[in-house]
Amino acid sequence: MLARLLPSLAVVLSLRAYQCIAQCSNATTTLRNAADITQLASCKTFTGTIVVATNSAAVIDIPGLETLQGDFIAANNSILTTLSSATFAVITGTVLFQNLPVLTNLTLPNWISSGTLHFDTVPEPTVHDFQQNGQQVNNLIVRNTSFAFLAGLALQGAQMDTLEIVDNPYLQIVDLQMGNISQSGTITGSSADMVLTLPNLTYAYQLIVANGSQIMLPRLQAVNGGLSISSVKSPNISAPALTFVGGDLDISDCGLSELDLNELVNVQGSVNFVNNAQLADLSGLSSLSVVGGLELVGSFSK
Incomplete structure (x- = not known):
């Protein structure tokens, strides 16, 4: 009996492993609501681009995810007020915050590095919590914002490009x-x-x-x-x-x-x-x- 069950069990385990891998890798994943975010919760590392939908919920909190091997884009969203993650640390590609007129809370306390950090047409968040030490970006672009201060970005890395x-x-x-x-x-x-x-x-x-x-x-x-x-x-x-x-x-x-x-x-x-x-x-x-x-x-x- 056990011998008959083993092949089936192996197939189930293989399928679950495949589903887990697929869940943590996708060309583009769009976040609209809590259900979309829950699908990422089991991933410490995600490969692909994550996009916050233009009609997303007002509050987007991303738990669990530590490393994004790709880009993170939040753009052209007139609803988004809060974007946060207690675990996000490394984003290898571009982080783009663009045309977010009501964004008031940007909280990424464990953020360490990204390839490019790009702010374009965003207000000064009333809560703007970035890690104070160890930050590294290759390119920092800040355009057309209402920012009064750029002093919370430690940028301790020896070199940046632009x-x-x-x-x-x-x-x-x-x-x-x-x-x-x-x-x-x-x-x-x-x-x-x-x-x-x-x-x-x-x-x-x-x-x-x-x-x-x-x-x-x-x-x-x-x-x-x-x-x-x-x-x-x-x-x-x-x-x-x-x-x-x-x-x-x-x-x-x-x-x-x-x-x-x-x-x-x-x-x-x-x-x-x-x-x-x-x-x-x-x-x-x-x-x-x-x-x-x-x-x-x-x-x-x-």
């Missing part, structure tokens, strides 16, 4: 911890009172900053491409460790009256200081010995 923070008119504080930007860093269209602090940044391929009140780049040593700073109100632009710029150095339409670039030796492109009405003292460039070109517009005494 930093794009564009057209966020209420943004007042940007304080990010990455060490290198291998492609481009662009921070434009923020509040006129924005304070930018990149305390660990040592290298960027290209860096563009426009609008703000203060820029602090205490460890920046080299920019392989161009470095452009414009429309910054601070009387001092501080990059005391900067030694090399491989493209142009453009500083224009700023309120600065002094420079802290005393270690800067080599600018392969052109040095362009234009429309900085308060800048009369260039002694903060005391080590500069190699330039590809020079444009100074203003009245300088030193």
Whole structure:
């Protein structure tokens, strides 16, 4: 009797194993309600893309899932107020939050890393709980948001590819911890009172900053491409460790009256200081010995 049952039992176990694997792997899984979420509850790792439906429930809480080998997309949803997961840690692809006008609670306390983190046309959540340590993203894109602060993203990883923070008119504080930007860093269209602090940044391929009140780049040593700073109100632009710029150095339409670039030796492109009405003292460039070109517009005494 037992011998007859064993083949059937093996088939049942095999079927259940297959169902479990299938449940945790799908090209695209759409979350509309609690029933859809329950299907993911047994998966610690899911392979595929997870999409929050445009007509989902107002509250989406995803328990159990730790690793998503794929993308997570919540977009074009005028209902979603809360998106949370106590377990989500790693998302290998893109995390996209786009056009979510009533999102007020974004809670991912154990999030560690994702390939790309992209916010586009979302308000400032009243609850915005991200892990404070160990975060790593290859690309951070923040566009057209109502964010006032970008200081809760630790970004402790040594390198990221792209930093794009564009057209966020209420943004007042940007304080990010990455060490290198291998492609481009662009921070434009923020509040006129924005304070930018990149305390660990040592290298960027290209860096563009426009609008703000203060820029602090205490460890920046080299920019392989161009470095452009414009429309910054601070009387001092501080990059005391900067030694090399491989493209142009453009500083224009700023309120600065002094420079802290005393270690800067080599600018392969052109040095362009234009429309900085308060800048009369260039002694903060005391080590500069190699330039590809020079444009100074203003009245300088030193």
